Amino acid sequence: GAGVSQTPSNKVTEKGKYVELRCDPISGHTALYWYRQSLGQGPEFLIYFQGTGAADDSGLPNDRFFAVRPEGSVSTLKIQRTERGDSAVYLCASSSGLAGANEQFFGPGTRLTVL
Amino acid sequence: DAKTTQPTSMDCAEGRAANLPCNHSTISGNEYVYWYRQIHSQGPQYIIHGLKNNETNEMASLIITEDRKSSTLILPHATLRDTAVYYCIVRESDSNYQLIWGAGTKLIIKP
Numbered sequence: 001g002a003g004v005s006q007t008p009s010n011k012v013t014e015k016g017k018y019v020e021l022r023c024d025p026i027s028g029h030t031a032l033y034w035y036r037q038s039l040g041q042g043p044e045f046l047i048y049f050q051g052t053g054a055a056d057d058s059g060l061p062n063d064r065f066f067a068v069r070p071e072g073s074v075s076t077l078k079i080q081r082t083e084r085g086d087s088a089v090y091l092c093a094s095s096s097g098l099a100g101a102n103e104q105f106f107g108p109g110t111r112l113t114v115l
Numbered sequence: 116d117a118k119t120t121q122p123t124s125m126d127c128a129e130g131r132a133a134n135l136p137c138n139h140s141t142i143s144g145n146e147y148v149y150w151y152r153q154i155h156s157q158g159p160q161y162i163i164h165g166l167k168n169n170e171t172n173e174m175a176s177l178i179i180t181e182d183r184k185s186s187t188l189i190l191p192h193a194t195l196r197d198t199a200v201y202y203c204i205v206r207e208s209d210s211n212y213q214l215i216w217g218a219g220t221k222l223i224i225k226p
Contacts (some may be wrong), residue, residue: 004158033213041204042216043159058211091158103149104214106158 002026005108006092012113013082021077021110023092030097033104034043034067036088043091049075050097083113118142119203124221135220137203140184144164146207148179149214150188152199159202162188193224 005024013019025032030051035043045059052072060066064082070074079086089111094102120138127133143169150162163170163177166187170177176189190197202219206212 035216040218042218043214044200045213047214048213059213093158103161104159105166106160 005107006090006107006110008110010111010113012115014115015084016115017076019079019082019112021074021079021090021112023077023094023107025073025075025092026095026105028096029105030072031095031096031104032069032074032075033093033095034075035091035093037091037109046064046077060084064103066078078112079112082112084114087112088115116147118205118215119217121201121203121217121220122182123218124223126223126225127190127193127196129224129226130192133193133197135188135190135201135203135221135222136185137188138185139203139205141206142183142205146205148177148183148186149204149206150175150177151202151204151214152197153202154196154199162201193222195224195226198222198224202223 007022034046037043047054047060047067048056049069052069064080067077083085089109091106091109092104095102095104143212147164147166149164152160152162153159163172163175165177165179179186200219200221202216204214
């Protein structure tokens with residue numbers, strides 16, 4: 001079946017603008033994660049959804065970042081008043097949500113560049 | 116902070132076994148060891164995970180020491196396509212929570 005998809009693959013914006021990044025998880029996966037990755041570093045956790053609700057948003061760096069998952073499937077990461085430091089690859093992952101150790105499946109990421 | 120330490124980089128000859136070490140000396144009893152890899156410009160890919168027994172799948176083998184303070188990922192016959200950054204991560208079982216990533220090991224397979 002289809003894997004995790006993310007759109008757009010690349011986004012270039014200007015400082016101060018608003019952006020939305022979309023994630024389509026694997027069908028039936030109830031758990032969804034957002035990470036961001038700067039060059040040369042491992043991914044950094046942002047937020048985790050279980051179904052429609054954010055179970056853990058402790059990784060969001062500030063209130064300019066917000067994410068939603070209104071129907072428990074597609075998720076949108078929203079960044080207001082973008083800053084140059086927001087430039088990174090934003091990764092989305094999903095997992096089955098079942099109890100127990102299970103793997104996360106990652107999308108290809110959205111490369112965000114803030115000029 | 117990541118709970119694991121890995122070498123920054125390693126080389127391996129094509130066709131040979133690649134052995135990637137990971138130290139996780141503070142691992143607790145209910146934490147699994149996970150390995151992911153990330154090929155350039157792609158999202159991370161799950162490889163294998165284990166609790167205390169050695170594990171093997173079609174991609175790799177995972178050897179965990181008896182005290183669980185370290186592990187080794189083994190790619191038995193490395194190919195050029197195995198060139199990637201390999202991440203060792205520990206995470207609680209019965210949890211869908213976040214993965215906490217270090218910087219990983221850059222593995223370069225040479226022809």
